[in-house]
Each structure stands twice: as C-alpha cells, then as structure tokens.
Amino acid sequence: MPRTWTLEALVEGVRGGDRRALARAITLVESSDRLAYELIRELYPETGRAYVVGVTGPPGVGKSSLLSALVRHVRAEGRSVGVISVDPSSPFTKGALLGDRIRLADHFLDPEVFIRSMGTRGHLGGLAEATLQATLVLDAAGKDLVFVETVGTGQSEVEVIGIADTVLLVLMPGSGDSIQALKAGIMEIPDVIAVNKRDHPAAKTMVAEVRSILALDPEQDRRPPIVLTEAVRDEGVDELWEKIAGHRAQLEESGTLAERRAENLAGEVFAVASAHAKTRLQEAVAEDEELRRLLGEVQRRELDPLTAVREIMEKVFRLSDGDGDGPDTR
Numbered sequence: 446m447p448r449t450w451t452l453e454a455l456v457e458g459v460r461g462g463d464r465r466a467l468a469r470a471i472t473l474v475e476s477s478d479r480l481a482y483e484l485i486r487e488l489y490p491e492t493g494r495a496y497v498v499g500v501t502g503p504p505g506v507g508k509s510s511l512l513s514a515l516v517r518h519v520r521a522e523g524r525s526v527g528v529i530s531v532d533p534s535s536p537f538t539k540g541a542l543l544g545d546r547i548r549l550a551d552h553f554l555d556p557e558v559f560i561r562s563m564g565t566r567g568h569l570g571g572l573a574e575a576t577l578q579a580t581l582v583l584d585a586a587g588k589d590l591v592f593v594e595t596v597g598t599g600q601s602e603v604e605v606i607g608i609a610d611t612v613l614l615v616l617m618p619g620s621g622d623s624i625q626a627l628k629a630g631i632m633e634i635p636d637v638i639a640v641n642k643r644d645h646p647a648a649k650t651m652v653a654e655v656r657s658i659l660a661l662d663p664e665q666d667r668r669p670p671i672v673l674t675e676a677v678r679d680e681g682v683d684e685l686w687e688k689i690a691g692h693r694a695q696l697e698e699s700g701t702l703a704e705r706r707a708e709n710l711a712g713e714v715f716a717v718a719s720a721h722a723k724t725r726l727q728e729a730v731a732e733d734e735e736l737r738r739l740l741g742e743v744q745r746r747e748l749d750p751l752t753a754v755r756e757i758m759e760k761v762f763r764l765s766d767g768d769g770d771g772p773d774t775r
C-alpha cells in the first residue's frame with residue numbers, strides 16, 4: 446500500500462474498490478485537495494452507474510438506524526453499498542458522528558459496504574461539492590447503491606441530496622420540523638416518506654398530518670408513499686425498500702431517470718459554481734481595501750447598493766452588467 450498516494454495509485458485503488466483508497470479519496474475530497482479534483486476528473490466518465498438514494502430529515506428521527514436496516518436489506522439482495530453521512534455543522538470526520546458509527550457498526554466488517562462520515566464546514570465549494578465528489582468516488586468504485594444521509598429540514602440539505610435519484614424523507618411522531626418545512630414549501634417534495642418510531646403513540650397522527658399536507662399539492666401524481674417503520678426492530682423496512690425500488694422502477698420505465706439526472710447534474714454544477722463565486726467574493730472583500738471602501742459608502746448612504754454591486758462584479762469577476770452603462774434598473 447502506498448503511504449503517499451499518487452494519482453495513478455488512487456485511480457486504480459478506487460476503481461478496484463480498495464477501502465484504503467476510498468477512505469483516502471474521500472479525505473481528499475473533504476479538504477478540497479487538488480488530488481481529489483484530478484482523481485474525479487479522471488474517473489468521471491466511468492460514473493453514472495450507481496443508484497443514489499438521499500436520506501434526510503430532522504435530527505434524531507432515526508435516519509442512521511433506518512439506513513443501517515436498509516443496508517442489511519440491500520446486502521441480502523447481494524448488492525454493494527456506499528454510505529456517506531454528511532454533517533453540515535462539523536468540520537471533523539473522526540468522532541463527529543459517533544452515534545452513526547455505532548448504529549452502522551453491524552456493517553463495518555462487510556467488504557461490500559463502505560461507510561463514511563463527512564464534515565464539510567469551511568469547505569470551499571460548500572456541501573454540494575463535497576457530497577457530489579464523494580458520491581462520484583463511490584460510484585466509480587462500482588458500488589451498486591450509494592446512500593447519502595444528511596440532517597436538515599430546508600435549504601442546506603437540498604444541496605446535499607441534490608444529486609439523489611430518489612429522496613427519502615424520514616420523520617418521527619412529535620417532530621414538527623419537516624412538516625413545517627413541507628407546508629411552507631421550503632422543502633422539495635420527497636419521493637418516499639418514512640414515519641419512523643412507529644412504536645410511538647402519536648405515529649398514526651403523524652401519518653395523517655403528513656397526508657393532509659401532501660393533499661395540498663395540486664400535482665396528484667407526485668404524492669409520495671408514506672411508510673411506517675421501526676428502524677431499531679427492522680419493522681417496515683422491507684416495505685420501505687419496496688417503495689424506494691418502486692420509485693426507481695417508475696423513473697426507469699417512464700424514461701425520466703435520465704431527465705432527472707441531467708437536471709440534478711446541471712443543478713449541482715450551478716450550486717458548486719455559486720459556492721465558489723461566493724467564497725471568491727468574500728475573499729476579495731476581505732483582501733481588497735477598495736471593495737471594503739465601497740461597502741462603507743453603501744453603509745453611509747453615499748453610494749447606492751447596485752452601483753456597488755456593479756463595481757464589485759467588475760473588479761472580482763471582470764463582469765459588467767451587459768450594456769455597460771450601469772445597473773439594469775428597469
């Protein structure tokens with residue numbers, strides 16, 4: 446095993462599904478290392494074979510427990526699996542998701558399962574970039590299925606699971622967060638919903654509540670199935686997997702899988718580009734006295750905001766506003 450990985454060794458290692466190469470590749474992704482960029486540039490043409498399932502929901506609803514049960518199910522069918530748990534609030538990998546490690550520990554000895562937690566705070570390209578790249582690594586490694594778990598109830602997780610072919614939203618009785626997000630339209634409509642902890646007395650009420658919110662959606666055909674589960678006892682997990690597989694079959698049969706993937710990829714490129722642009726802007730403002738002076742002028746009402754924007758865009762990105770004679774004021 447190479448101690449310092451060359452690009453060639455990493456490419457071969459990832460292609461062969463070597464665990465140490467995968468671990469190294471994802472660490473490089475996590476720190477926006479140039480080698481990760483080169484690795485994925487090399488492997489990208491080979492990707493697009495894995496099926497990606499995004500798993501999201503509020504903290505503590507049982508996402509990892511449910512994932513562990515789903516992985517067991519999928520392994521029984523003989524498929525290889527990759528799992529990436531993204532913690533949007535943590536820059537650390539080790540120990541940051543101790544709970545996940547315990548809950549997914551059943552699978553650590555299975556060579557066909559690769560599990561990795563990822564912290565991304567401070568990542569240049571934001572959550573979208575780190576998750577996209579990590580998913581591509583596991584895809585190139587030949588994993589049949591890649592699960593991406595992230596905690597959230599709104600915009601931040603949209604970036605993380607934006608690459609998913611199927612989105613599973615996990616809820617639990619008594620947790621109103623996602624219900625609120627769904628209701629407010631902050632959250633995209635998921636493809637499948639699991640109401641976990643069905644042993645909880647309010648489980649049925651929760652299902653009814655979710656149904657009533659989904660009924661508000663005028664588009665009948667995208668009403669997602671709702672499955673009651675008890676992850677820790679493996680209850681309802683078969684049915685949940687059936688619904689996920691059903692969504693996949695539906696996408697494949699209707700020919701919309703390719704369409705969805707094309708949209709997802711375009712969305713990812715846009716999200717990552719936006720994150721890079723934002724980082725670049727913040728750096729520029731921090732480094733450049735003149736840009737800070739412009740902000741000061743806006744704050745003192747000496748310069749209007751759009752004129753400042755135009756000057757900043759010109760200076761940082763060398764972009765002018767089209768006709769070049771000032772902001773489009775309409």
Ligand SMILES: Nc1nc2c(ncn2[C@@H]2O[C@H](COP(=O)(O)OP(=O)(O)OP(=O)(O)O)[C@@H](O)[C@H]2O)c(=O)[nH]1
Pocket residue numbers: 503504505506507508509510511544545548596641642643644645674675676677678
């Ligand atoms: N009663 C009950 N407890 C459950 C069930 N599923 C998970 N739990 C418990 O709920 C707690 C949280 O489970 P996790 O799987 O870590 O939840 P999570 O959504 O991954 O949590 P974060 O990643 O921290 O957001 C743990 O103590 C689990 O044992 C269930 O079906 N019933």
Ligand SMILES: [Mg+2]
Pocket residue numbers: 508509510530545594
């Ligand atoms: Mg978890």
